[in-house]
Ligand code: ATP
C-alpha cells in the first residue's frame with residue numbers, strides 16, 4: 001500500500017520512547033513526506049528490530065537517532081546509537097541467524113539472534129537491503145528501500 005515513511009518512522013519513534021524511556025531518541029527527516037509502496041507492518045517490524053537493538057545492546061542512557069533521507073533511487077533510514085559498536089569481523093555475521101557478538105553478554109539480554117536476519121530478509125523482500133557501519137563509539141544501520 002502507499003505509505004508515508006516519515007509518518008511510519010514517527011510512529012515507531014513514539015513506541016520506542018514509551019518502551020525505552022532510558023534512551024533519548026531524536027528523529028530528523030529531510031523530506032516532510034515520503035510516500036512509497038510498501039508493507040507498513042513489515043517495515044515497522046524492521047524499524048522496531050533495529051531500534052530495540054540500539055537500546056538493548058547499548059548501556060542505559062545511550063542516545064539513539066533516526067534520520068530519513070533520499071538518494072535518486074532509494075529512501076534511506078539510518079538508526080544510529082552511541083556504542084559499544086560491532087567489531088569489523090562481525091559486521092556481516094550479525095545478519096546470520098542465531099549469531100550474537102558476545103554470546104555471554106547477549107544471553108543476559110535474552111536475545112535469540114534472529115532479529116537482524118529477519119529484518120534483512122523483510123527489507124530484501126521489498127527490493128531493498130540493510131547495511132551496517134560501526135566503530136567502538138557508534139553503530140549505524142541503514143535501511144535502503146527503492147523509490
Ligand atoms: P533478537 O532475536 O531478540 O533480536 P539479538 O538482538 O541478540 O536477538 P540480532 O538482533 O539479530 O539478535 O542481533 C545480533 C547481534 O548483533 C546481537 O546479539 C548483538 O551482539 C549485535 N548487535 C545488534 N545490534 C547492535 C547494536 N546496535 N550495537 C551493538 N551490538 C549490536
Ligand code: MG
Nearest residue numbers: 053111115116
Ligand atoms: Mg535484536
